[in-house]
Amino acid sequence: MTAAPTTDGVLVDRYGRVARDLRVSLTDKCNLRCTYCMPAEGLPWLAGPQLLTDEEIVRLVRVAVRRLGVTEVRFTGGEPLIRPGLPGIVAAVAALEPRPRISLTTNGIGLARLAPALRAAGLDRVNVSLDTLDRDRFSRLTRRDRLADVLAGLAGAAAAGLTPVKVNSVLMRGVNDDEAPALLRFALAQGYQLRFIEQMPLDAQHGWDRATMVTADEILTALRGEFALTADPTERGAAPAETWLVDGGPARVGVIASVTRPFCGACDRTRLTADGQLRSCLFATDESDLRGALRAGADDDEMARRWRTAMWGKRAGHGIDDPAFLQPARPMSAIGG
Ligand code: SF4
Numbered sequence: 001m002t003a004a005p006t007t008d009g010v011l012v013d014r015y016g017r018v019a020r021d022l023r024v025s026l027t028d029k030c031n032l033r034c035t036y037c038m039p040a041e042g043l044p045w046l047a048g049p050q051l052l053t054d055e056e057i058v059r060l061v062r063v064a065v066r067r068l069g070v071t072e073v074r075f076t077g078g079e080p081l082i083r084p085g086l087p088g089i090v091a092a093v094a095a096l097e098p099r100p101r102i103s104l105t106t107n108g109i110g111l112a113r114l115a116p117a118l119r120a121a122g123l124d125r126v127n128v129s130l131d132t133l134d135r136d137r138f139s140r141l142t143r144r145d146r147l148a149d150v151l152a153g154l155a156g157a158a159a160a161g162l163t164p165v166k167v168n169s170v171l172m173r174g175v176n177d178d179e180a181p182a183l184l185r186f187a188l189a190q191g192y193q194l195r196f197i198e199q200m201p202l203d204a205q206h207g208w209d210r211a212t213m214v215t216a217d218e219i220l221t222a223l224r225g226e227f228a229l230t231a232d233p234t235e236r237g238a239a240p241a242e243t244w245l246v247d248g249g250p251a252r253v254g255v256i257a258s259v260t261r262p263f264c265g266a267c268d269r270t271r272l273t274a275d276g277q278l279r280s281c282l283f284a285t286d287e288s289d290l291r292g293a294l295r296a297g298a299d300d301d302e303m304a305r306r307w308r309t310a311m312w313g314k315r316a317g318h319g320i321d322d323p324a325f326l327q328p329a330r331p332m333s334a335i336g337g
Helices: 054-067 086-094 111-121 135-142 147-160 177-190 216-224 290-295 300-312
Strands: 021-025 072-076 101-106 125-129 166-170 193-197 229-231 242-246 252-256 269-272 277-279
Touching: 021 054, 054 072, 054 086, 054 269, 054 290, 054 300, 072 086, 086 101, 086 111, 111 125, 111 147, 125 147, 135 147, 147 177, 166 177, 177 193, 177 216, 216 229, 216 252, 277 290, 277 300, 290 300
Parallel strands: 021 072, 021 269, 072 101, 101 125, 125 166, 166 193, 193 252
Antiparallel strands: 229 242, 242 252, 269 277
């Protein structure tokens, strides 16, 4: 346990973890309606005035990069590609000294069209969500017939040099859990890095059920039916994904097993929501309001102090296995990956 929040330097918490990876949600809106994320009718979206402006986002990222030791910035949503100012925000963040690595988590809709401009603005790489290669199943899972757009988005990202192109897949029992080998075959053929993600209790409907979650062990067993998986000698560090060499490598596959193999002990993430709230953890049930301070005229010193204080209180882990576990009120669609 460290003594108290530092008055300068990095974002350290009371367990000694240092946050270097900032996840910024640019919107809570999305153009898909994934069944494990939100209802068909969508959600009561954040009102315009609640949302941080492009300038406010850039200012907060600048504080994080220049004063708090953040070296990685990941833009998420909802769906970040629907934010009109995205290229400008990326360009402003890419101009920061020291320059952070900049990535984006997206559902891929519109990526084929936007990839060249985002690359030119300074985006380094992308994570694209893809849970199935079957058109009908995609339409049932997302309630939109847009598989072709996602596949075009992946190809467009690779062509634009937004590499490595990472693919995030969530498997659900009896829905798409039979597709693990096919998804890996696809990723290997295209040169994408595939990571399976255990479904987490962060859906807006609060309907998550551990029994329908496909575990890391089950995913690995399914893959081993077709591929030889061996331990990846590369240092994992704070990376959420545990990785394996496929058929001796160099291709790899990853599993982000937040529920059955939590990696909170090495967590280096800090999160900013689209309405300017600071979250120390994906599963935090409390938030710190940076937007209010910002709009009340607080200077960068004050923003940095608040950020450090909020991260100092970060919990040891998500606590999903605790009998007292409480799912956060804010859904994943308003937190971001
Ligand atoms: S659950 Fe929270 S503490 Fe654990 S890895 Fe995720 S963000 Fe970090």
